[in-house]
Amino acid sequence: MSRRIVIVGNGPAGHRLAELLGARAPGTDVTVLGAECEPAYNRVLLPSVLAGRLTAEATYLAQHPEGRxxxxxxxxxxxxxxxxxxxxxxxxxxxxxxHLVLAxxxxxxxxxxxxxxxxxxxPAKGVVALRTLADCRLVEDRLPVRGRIAVLGGGVLGLEVARALTERGYGVEVVHxxxxxxxxxxxxxxxxxxxxxxxxxRVRVLAGRTATAWTGDRLALDDGSSVPADLLIxxxxxxxxxxxxxxAGLRVGRGVVVDEYLRTSDPRIHxxxxxxxxxxxxxxxxxxxxEQAEVLAGVLTGEPRPYTGTRTITRLKVRGVDLAVIGVGxxxxxxxxxxxxxxxxxxxxARLSVLDSQVVGAVLLGFPDSVAAVGQLFDSGAAAPNDRLSLLMGRAVAGPAPDPGxxxxxxxxxxxSNVTKNDLATAWLRGAREEAELAQATRATTGCGGxxxxxxxICQWLRTKHDQPDADAGRTGEEPDRPVDRLSPSHPRRDAHHDPVPELLAP
Ligand SMILES: Cc1cc2nc3c(=O)[nH]c(=O)nc-3n(C[C@H](O)[C@H](O)[C@H](O)COP(=O)(O)OP(=O)(O)OC[C@H]3O[C@@H](n4cnc5c(N)ncnc54)[C@H](O)[C@@H]3O)c2cc1C
Known part of the structure; x- marks a missing residue:
């Protein structure tokens, strides 16, 4: 009898793990059980759905190949x-x-x-707590014709949601x-x-105020004032x-406690x-x-390596504001x-923190030209240039930009959306020849846009390489007008199931 792996949860983590197991452990019986009725989708893209820039279907993750x-x-x-x-x-x-996996x-x-x-x-009448595509539909159904919307929470998500709705013509107040x-x-x-x-x-932030009650048409605040709203998100x-x-008696703290191999207190459960x-x-x-899906796929297929953390760069997905928080911020x-x-x-x-010559954190608001270089230094751990000001001003590059080839x-x-260079090359070879088509085929650029x-x-490189197979696979000379993110080989991952198209697919 083949080995049975059951994954509970069909979100991005469960879906990606199943995809990897399907590709690397063909003899294994992999079942994913998901409470939501939709196919797996990328939650990160939901603010774009609310803004009306993406359809629900455009957030769906790739279907698993038949039978895997x-x-x-x-x-x-x-x-x-x-x-x-x-x-x-x-x-x-x-x-x-x-083996059981909790996702x-x-x-x-x-x-x-x-x-x-x-x-x-x-959530009471007039309230939507936003997490799922179904919640986005609820918001859509309840959007007032010409009414007022309030958002409770002025963190990254609250601001993204508020801005998505101002793109639709609403004014939004955010209570934080x-x-x-x-x-x-x-x-x-x-x-x-x-x-x-x-x-x-048109996103007005009311910070330092504690909401005390929701009355159905207004949010009462601790200073005695209130925010009228037909919809509260x-x-x-x-x-x-x-x-x-x-x-089930597993060790639980704030989350399900796991070790660096993502094992819970029961070694059969991850x-x-x-x-x-x-x-x-x-x-x-x-x-x-x-990244944890990669690590766990390795653990479950006999190639264990420990999870040692993820270097995170958060970009606020708010049209009209360029903000990146890198590392410790x-x-x-x-x-x-x-x-x-x-x-x-x-x-x-802009604020840059450097420890032992390495970038450990940065906040860049309104510095789009330096995000790429600072992010690349953070990712690679390369030494930051001594001229920090030039780096922040986007004038000092972090070494030559990597050659896409x-x-x-x-x-x-x-x-x-976890899209690799090979995913882009595969989509290109299947007919997506423009950036917009690559975006549609792979979902790259449709999240934060960084x-x-x-x-x-990469699109330029693919075009050059395809038109002139013998040409140097390097840069084409045409610089992007706003290099928001330079190619950074920081996150290698193994592909799950792509047809081999050898000339353009790199090892
Ligand atoms: C609107 C929005 C925007 C976001 N934007 C960003 C961003 O820009 N950048 C970023 O880094 N992160 C962002 N996030 C966070 C990111 O989406 C999550 O980190 C990510 O979805 C985590 O994936 P997951 O699979 O672990 O969990 P989830 O996506 O929560 O998926 C878990 C799934 O398990 C299912 N489930 C739970 N219990 C059971 C059960 N008992 N049986 C069966 N199924 C079950 C749930 O229904 C759910 O479908 C955003 C989140 C939201 C909501």
Whole structure:
């Protein structure tokens, strides 16, 4: 009998793991059980759906090739029997496993606010807690014709959602308990400039105010004022989905506790993505979920390597604002040297932290030309140039830009959608010859957009290489007009199932 792996959760983490197992362990019986009724999709793209820039279908992740993975959508797992090694679904179906993987993600946090939830703990009338495509449809159904919208939570997601709705013509007020917008990532100076920029885009941030009650048509605040709203969208953080693990007696902290091989306290059960707590941290970001899927695929196919963390770069997906938070962002690092550059009249702020010549963190607001170079230094760990100011001004490049032809095929170009150079080459060979077509085929550039310059360079390289097969596969000389992200070979990953097209696909 073949080995049975059951994955609970069909989000990005569960889907990617299944894809890798399907490709690398063909004899294994892989089943994914997902509570949502949709095919797997990329949650990161939901603000673009709300803005009306992407359809729901455009967020779907690639289907597994026929016969490799069994996916059951609309199926919720209700319990785990660790002795018998099986799971029971909500409908009472029992599925045995040899290895079980929890990829149950996270749920929206509903703050304990009078009137916000109904008796069953679900969002009350006029309230949507945004996490899923179904939630986006709810927002769509409830959008007032000419009414007022409030967002609770001025972190990354709350701001992205608010801006998505102002793109549709609404004015949105964001109520945020922290001292300023994105206070978890930004200090007061950058926060104030960000709020100013958002104000110009019809996103008004009311920071430092605690919401006390939702009355159905207004959000009451602790200073006695209130925000009238026909629709309230809650983006106040997430809670890792740990109930299955807890009920099964697994070790649970903030998330399901796993070691560096993503093993829970039961060696037959693993966890990854938003539900997992690794080294005391729960991530809540997509890049660690993609990377953990790679690590776990290795562990389950006899090629174990430990998960050692993910270098994260967060780009705010807000049209009209260019903000990147790299590594530790503004957090103080003992012994680090910091350079701060600010021009309030132009809404620009940059802060760079360098420790032992390496970039450990940066916040770049209104510095699109330096994001690529600073991000590349952070990714590669290469020594930062001594002229830090030039680096921040986008004048000092971090060495020559990598030649697209020389990049390994598995280099991840788009972090939001986990698209490699080879994925782009494959799409190009299947007929996607323009950047827009590559974007449509692979979803690259449709998240934060930070990879747009890289995709353009690769598209140019593919065209040159295809038209003149003997030509030097290097850069074509035409620089992207705004190099938002230079090619960075920092995240190699192995492809799951692509047809080999040898001339353009790099090893
Ligand atoms: C609107 C939005 C925008 C975002 N933007 C960004 C961004 O720009 N950058 C970034 O890094 N991150 C972003 N994130 C976070 C990112 O989407 C998550 O980190 C990522 O989705 C985690 O993937 P996951 O598979 O671990 O969990 P999830 O995506 O939460 O998927 C878990 C799945 O498991 C299912 N499930 C749970 N319990 C069960 C059960 N008992 N039985 C069966 N199925 C179950 C759930 O229904 C869900 O479908 C965003 C999130 C949202 C909501």
């Amino acid at each position: 993975v069994r996916v059951r959508t609309g199926v919720s797992v209700a319990s785990i029997d660790r002795q018998q090694r099986n799971v029971r679904t909500g409908e009472g179906v029992v599925l045995p496993y040899d 149950t993600g996270a749920a929206c946090f509903l703050p304990p606010l009078r009137g916000l939830a109904d008796e069953e703990g679900q 308990g922290g001292a300023h917008a994105m206070d978890r990532q930004l200090g007061p100076a950058a926060g104030a400039l960000l709020e100013g920029a958002l104000d110009g885009l 809650v983006c106040a953080g997430v809670v890792p989905e740990t109930s299955l693990a807890r009920d 966890a990854l993505g938003d539900c997992a707590e690794v080294g005391g941290e729960v991530s809540g970001l997509i890049a660690p979920a993609w 503004e957090r103080e690092v003992a012994g680090a040297e910091t350079v701060v550059l600010t021009d309030p009249s132009r809404g620009q702020y 020389a990049l390994p095929g598995q280099t991840v170009i788009c972090r939001c 990879c747009r310059g890289s995709v353009r360079e």
